[in-house]
Amino acid sequence: MKFEVTILGSNSALPTTKRYPTAQVLNVLERFFLIDCGEGTQIQMKRFKVPMSRINHIFISHTHGDHIFGLIGLLSTYALQGRKSDLHIYGHRKLEKLITFQLEILETKKQYNIYFHTIFGQETQTLFEDDKVFVQSFPLKHGAMPCAGFLVKEKERPRTLLADLLDQYNIPIRCRQSLKMGKDFVTESGDVIPNKQLTKDPLPTRSYAFCTDTAPYKKIIPIIKNVDLLYHEATFLKTEAKLAKATYHSTSEQAAEIANEAEVKKLIIGHFSTRFKTLDEHLKEAQTVFENTSLAEDGKKFTIELDR
Known part of the structure; x- marks a missing residue:
């Protein structure tokens, strides 16, 4: 009964030799979800032994390049591999136009169907649901660019x-x-x-919230309240607070303050600016406010255990 997050990319707009742009894979009860798909995502999947063929649902937070530049490559690989199972992609309506155009220009011959699902239609939106798990989207604050966070949660188990x-x-x-x-x-x-x-009583449900590319946004606190694991961007340190505000990003301290107010169990910070060669200060700054904080490092896995 696994509930595990694998970090495929932890950097912001510019990749480095050690940190790829944003991408994560969730294994929730053997349901595999890809969240964002920055450049090099499929390389990271192979490196960290992610079963690519088992991903049937891809959730894209917004259409900035560092979150989508790996998507057309992944879709092309699926075509070359002869994939036949349906693929569902959730994102802004512009994403469907972009991917459809790219596939046409590349004359991609594929045997699988892609179903696009538009988000940003309402404040909180259920995107995926089956008998065990549901995934919801909710708005973040990233300037004029529509950007969504995601909540992944198990349904209550029977007694x-x-x-x-x-x-x-x-x-x-x-x-x-x-x-x-x-x-x-x-x-x-x-x-x-x-x-x-x-x-x-049944075993408790587990939950994960993904909040990338956002200024501190207190409207999300009721949505992510008490989650087991929160990923929140921390592009800058508090010494760059003015730059963070101007670009609608967060500092490590601000991410920790959101985690603290939402009373989450554990915080992961990521989406680091390339200007930072080491991340010790990010971790220190966040842990001063919220002790149970970890860095999102490429290849690192975070498992939510089942506890009575």
Whole structure:
């Protein structure tokens, strides 16, 4: 029951030899999601052994180049590999125009279908949902450029049946699904056996929020409240606070303040400016405000464990 984030790229607009532009892969209960697709993303996938063929959903936060320049290369590779399964891409409406144009110009012959889903239609939007997981988008603050954050969360699990007590009370199989859903059991004689006597609480759900390319934006706090893991951009240090404000980015300190107010369990900071050769000061600045902070480093994995 894995819930794991792999950092494929942690830098901002300009790649370096050690830090690629933004891209992440999530494995949530063996559902693989790609978030953003900066230049070199597929190279990083191969380097860090990401199963490319299992990615069926790609979420693009906005159409700045450092978040999309790897996408046409990935789609072309899928065509060359003979991919046949459908691919869903979620992003701004301009993204569909761009990718469609590129595929046409390159005369890409593919055997798979691409389905584009437009976001920015409303404040919070459910993009993907099945019986175990859902993904929502929400607006960030990146100047005139529409930019979305993403919330990935497990759905609440059914309650766990206590097998010995089920047998003891001779509870028929047809009634057990309703017990998982929290209903009490009523015997043929009309006696009520409370649900909590026959079941135990399920394992807690896990959640991840992705917030890149944004000025500090307190409207997101109710949305990301109490998530297990928050990724928040920290392009600059507080010494560059004026530059961060002018470019609608955040400092490490500001990212930590958002994490603190949202009462998240763990913070990852990333999207670092190329001007910084080392990131020790980013980590120190954030940890002064929010101790449980880690750096987004290319190839690093963050696993949310299941705890009772």
